[in-house]
Amino acid sequence: MPKIVTLPGDGIGPEVTAAAVQVLREVAPDVTIEEHLIGGVAYDTHGDPFPQPTRDALANADAVLLGTVGGAQDSAWNLLPRHLRPESGLLALRKALGCYANLRPVRVQPGLEHLSPLKAELARGVDILIVRELLGGVYFDGDRKIDGDTAYNTMRYTTPEVERVAKVAFWAAEQRRGRVTSVDKANVLEVSELWRRDVTALRDRDYRGIHLNHEYVDSVAMLIVSDPSRYDVIVTENLFGDILSDLAAVIPGSLGLMPSASLGDGAGLFEPIHGSAPDIAGKGIANPAAAIMSAGMLLRHGLKRPDAANRIDRAVALALRAQPTRDLGGAADTQTFTRAVLSALESS
Amino acid sequence: MPKIVTLPGDGIGPEVTAAAVQVLREVAPDVTIEEHLIGGVAYDTHGDPFPQPTRDALANADAVLLGTVGGAQDSAWNLLPRHLRPESGLLALRKALGCYANLRPVRVQPGLEHLSPLKAELARGVDILIVRELLGGVYFDGDRKIDGDTAYNTMRYTTPEVERVAKVAFWAAEQRRGRVTSVDKANVLEVSELWRRDVTALRDRDYRGIHLNHEYVDSVAMLIVSDPSRYDVIVTENLFGDILSDLAAVIPGSLGLMPSASLGDGAGLFEPIHGSAPDIAGKGIANPAAAIMSAGMLLRHGLKRPDAANRIDRAVALALRAQPTRDLGGAADTQTFTRAVLSALESS
Ligand SMILES: CC(C)[C@H](C(=O)O)[C@@H](O)C(=O)O
């Protein structure tokens, strides 16, 4: 019997995770679900944003469903030493799971183009998959320091790190439209030169059917909003991926529509990309669509149950039309939306 | 008599610079203009993208007007060792001039909202000034290497580097709406922690009238396109500024509308932010508006002639309506547009 660990975390995390769990129980009733602490609430309870009981629980998990971590910019958590802050719990979790490839699909649902800040004709039909390297680069490199009036961090990559995430991008492109855009800043950075060289070599060696091109990160930032339909799969390093995937998330019109999957050596990590939204936490009005769609990605990639995943995707698409939440200009609260998903599931 | 050095550079650089020079001669006939080489053409002539005659010419220049540098992604220049490539000429020029603050105004002209990829109601009235640190961070730090299957670059900042660019941002905000957003990734990077600390300390010490807030770069990438009117002045480090300023440039709808000024210790550097556009180079159809507006910034910031600068801005605004270029959905070529600017100047 597959075991899922849920980590609701902070802010609206518990609300949206609870909604996703209701949906999971409906489409995969045989799955065991075990809840644990992460982030600020874990620090408050255990003095550690990624505490030992949570680490232990991951040992035999098949997949992890995360809510959100962190507080407002002025939260007391942000005054803690860096390694005790909620975000550090998330980074440690990614590392512990060995999740090196973060997949963020950016899709504009037919009929929901009007939600986009982009003109409808630009938003229509957008279907991009961003593959972000998640365990390397400036995020984890140990060569980092703040000392008096100087500070530095190091962006470092090795060929094996580049290759393993590029493989995920090529594999994904094979299931899609066969195009990969690799994003770097090779006109300035040596680390991008390595990235570009290794991605190219891998394509030439193992993925000759894929059309690969290289673009600079500044240029992609522009083009992804002014001409999004030019992209199929985008692969990039950790920091560029952080920026570009949040940016691309505006295309569908609400962060509340963006799920993600982080894959790697062991159990995958599935989470909505929106933040903890402390301003609306506890009010029962958060849009749980991204968390529910993340549960769908968990079924697809984590438990290899594509039929159940497809059911969720269809039900969410129906619910978005029937009961749009406030971020989508509607009036549905978290429970109303979730009930709409559940009733769409029943009749499917 | 003030001396301006023009560096037309590569691609469409010579065409748009020639247009800007025509305009400069009209509004500032007393100025001496001297043309020199930079970028790929400089490499082709002297084996150096920033050759000695150009360096020498800068010694007694009051301001520098740059076109664009670089070729297509597959250009032979990109096969050269990094220090001989066109972009390295530009980086060396910035360094030689000590231009540490790159100012990029992002303004949507009334009546031209329809050019934006954003919905008109979001684009209307946008008026942001991005101040990008231009001589520090990962761009110039000497601690960088590619070696076999590993490579790294170092993002480094010191307090004096942070303070001098933050001063420019606070000074600019004082002339504008009094708000500065400082952008970093302080939840992950030590170098951002220093940045945030030093910007805050400077505000508390010398600019108490300014409203300062801090946002994460991934969040700003989202918000600047989904809610651009929340920003007045944005200040950020070199790499984040590269990405965000290109991104913000989509808001007005064409890179062809984006001038820039780089200020620092000596002569300022003024350039359109668009690239060399090799696909249309030599055809006489490039939009020279950004180069002409950069000449306007040169008059304002470089030669302290605000009246002449204002005349240019008004003339460009008229010409954009009378003779839009192709990138703006019109039919005017470079010369037609330039003549429209000149005739608007005559009647002003
Ligand atoms: C919270 C933060 C550490 C994290 C990141 O930068 O990876 C977040 O922005 C994300 O993208 O999941």
Ligand SMILES: CC(C)[C@H](C(=O)O)[C@@H](O)C(=O)O
């Ligand atoms: C050409 C390149 C080196 C340059 C940069 O990254 O600074 C460009 O993108 C810019 O923004 O002026």
